[in-house]
Amino acid sequence: MAAARDQAFLAIEDVVKDFGGVKAVNHVSLDIAKGEIFALLGSSGCGKTTLLRMLAGFETPSAGRIVLNGMDLAGMEPYSCPINMMFQSYALFPHLTVWDNIAFGLKREGMPREQIAQRVEAMLKLVQLGTYAKRKPHQLSGGQQQRVALARSLAKRPQLLLLDEPLGALDKKLREETQIELVNIIRDVGVTCVMVTHDQEEAMTMATRIAVMSEGRILQVGAPHEIYETPATRFVADFIGNVNLMDGTLSVDEADHCVIACADCQHYVGHGITGTPGMAVSVAIRPEKMMLSRDAPAEPYNRTEGTVKALSYFGSFTVYHLGLASGAGLKVSLNNSQRHRDDEINTGDKVWAHWSQSAHVVLTQ
Numbered sequence: 066m067a068a069a070r071d072q073a074f075l076a077i078e079d080v081v082k083d084f085g086g087v088k089a090v091n092h093v094s095l096d097i098a099k100g101e102i103f104a105l106l107g108s109s110g111c112g113k114t115t116l117l118r119m120l121a122g123f124e125t126p127s128a129g130r131i132v133l134n135g136m137d138l139a140g141m142e143p144y145s146c147p148i149n150m151m152f153q154s155y156a157l158f159p160h161l162t163v164w165d166n167i168a169f170g171l172k173r174e175g176m177p178r179e180q181i182a183q184r185v186e187a188m189l190k191l192v193q194l195g196t197y198a199k200r201k202p203h204q205l206s207g208g209q210q211q212r213v214a215l216a217r218s219l220a221k222r223p224q225l226l227l228l229d230e231p232l233g234a235l236d237k238k239l240r241e242e243t244q245i246e247l248v249n250i251i252r253d254v255g256v257t258c259v260m261v262t263h264d265q266e267e268a269m270t271m272a273t274r275i276a277v278m279s280e281g282r283i284l285q286v287g288a289p290h291e292i293y294e295t296p297a298t299r300f301v302a303d304f305i306g307n308v309n310l311m312d313g314t315l316s317v318d319e320a321d322h323c324v325i326a327c328a329d330c331q332h333y334v335g336h337g338i339t340g341t342p343g344m345a346v347s348v349a350i351r352p353e354k355m356m357l358s359r360d361a362p363a364e365p366y367n368r369t370e371g372t373v374k375a376l377s378y379f380g381s382f383t384v385y386h387l388g389l390a391s392g393a394g395l396k397v398s399l400n401n402s403q404r405h406r407d408d409e410i411n412t413g414d415k416v417w418a419h420w421s422q423s424a425h426v427v428l429t430q
Contacts (some may be wrong), residue, residue, distance in 0.1 A: 073132075074257055075225060080129035082115050082281075084338055089115040091281035092129070100132075102251060102258045104174035106265065107430075108304070112281040113261045114229065120259060121150045122229050128334035134224055149223040152250075154228040155214035157202040164189070164198040167217045174221070188216035191250060208239050215259055217248065226251065228260035233269060244270045250280065251254055269293070277301050293351075298430050302349040307384075309395055310428075311348045312415075315340045324366070328391040333366035333424035340429065347428040352384060352398035354424040357416050359408070368419040373412050385410060387418060 073096035082090040090112045096388030097103045105113040118123065118124040122141060122161075131138045138146060149170075157166050158283040167188050171181045173323040189195045203212055211232065218226055231247065232240040243259060249269050251258050262268050268275050276286045285297040296302035299310060313327035317342050325332040325348055332348050362368045374394070380401070387395040397418050410416060 073097060074101075074134055074316050075115075075259070076132040076133065078130050079119075079125045080116070080119065080131065082112075082119060082124060083127040088281050090119070090126075093283055094129075095276060095283065097257065098258055100252075100255055101273045102248065102260065102271055104268040104275045105259065105261045105278060106263070106268045106275050106304075107278035108263055111364070113277040113278050116278075117150075117227055117241065117259065117261045120225070121148060122146050139146060147224040147317050148227060149218040149221055149225075150212050150227040150229065151218040151231060153233045155202075155210050157210060157213060157217075159202055162201060163194060163205070163213050166202070166213055169218050170217065172233060184220055188220050191219070191253065192216045206239075208243050211243060211247075212250075215250060215285040215345070219250075219256065223256060226256045226258045228258060230262055230264075232264075233262075235330065240264075240267070241270075247271065269305075277304060279304075295426060296349060296428070299347055299349075299428050302426065302428060306353050307396060307398070309350045309352065311350075311393070313346060313348060315342055315344050315346050318342060322422070323427070329371075329389040329393060329395075330369040331366050332425055333364075333422050334425050334427055338427050338429070348422050349428055350420055352396040353382070353393075353400075355397045355418050355420045357385060357397055357399065357410060357418055359414075359416060361417050362419045363420075367422060367424070368417055369395065370415065370417050373410060373414045373416060375412060376410075385416075387416065 067205055069204060075097040077093055077095040080090055093116060105116060107113045115124060119126055122138065158169065161169065163186055164166060167185045168181050169315050171184060189198055192215060194209060194212055197205060197209060205213065232243055244267060260271065268370045272289060274286060274288055275292050277284045279300055286290060292301065293305055296305060302308050303310060311327040313321060313325045316326045318337050319323035320337050323334050323337050325334065325346055327348065369389055371389045374388045375386040377384040382398050382400050385397045387397065389395055395418055
């Protein structure tokens, strides 16, 4: 749930960033609660990094304002703000040890030596790198370097932690292992965090809430399950995970159901949409919410026949790529709960894809 504006720990109020007539960030407003891990998600050029840089103080908004815990950040120098940013490259000093990298910002602040030592030791314990304190960055793995950068960012006890593609430099397996570890560390400290990523899985795994951005605007804000299960637009549905999108026409719209005619099937949806019969809509169905059978289901709705053009085996599940009569494609994902299926479906087979009346999301934009 979004925080009320007068209670928001971080309030981004109608912020614009204009570069020579091009709005990289276009009237963005967000309220972020204390202790949240909030993700800005979008493809390259969507404005998410520009927005993060404005939060960090590296860019000045062309319009609007940013308020952190009641303090307007306009005009403040980055070093004077209670904010720290961890960069994708980690930006560790190669000639300094792990201990000295973490201590660097504290020394610049003029903190007494004993307090620096206590703070650094606490950070090393937090990120479980106590035995690596005397090593240089090149003697660490990518995941260990990432934790050193996080410890350095947290050492100054910022009110707001900014993460720029925090796991982008790690390989896929290590990235997956580090996601939960990173979230646990941030939650243990209790710091409010805004992260930028183009990786959907990373955002879904780590964030309390997600804002999906495109062309400088926020298209949807919500918890990961809300963004995935009830996308607000075609772009969000298509950007988050795999989805089948079918264009059609609303033919029936009642309070408890609607019917949408598409090229390859009739969709019966278990709720109305308060639309106008004849209006153009799109239907989004996730591949894992569909089933396959050899025989045609008895119900005339929510089914379509196709030919298996290809299949992709991912271990825990298999994706079947169907070709439909209209020439459109359809993806169906089935869990591999058994080592061998009694009735294996192979390339070239004719099958029926079918789904429940609650599987759809109807999109009008």
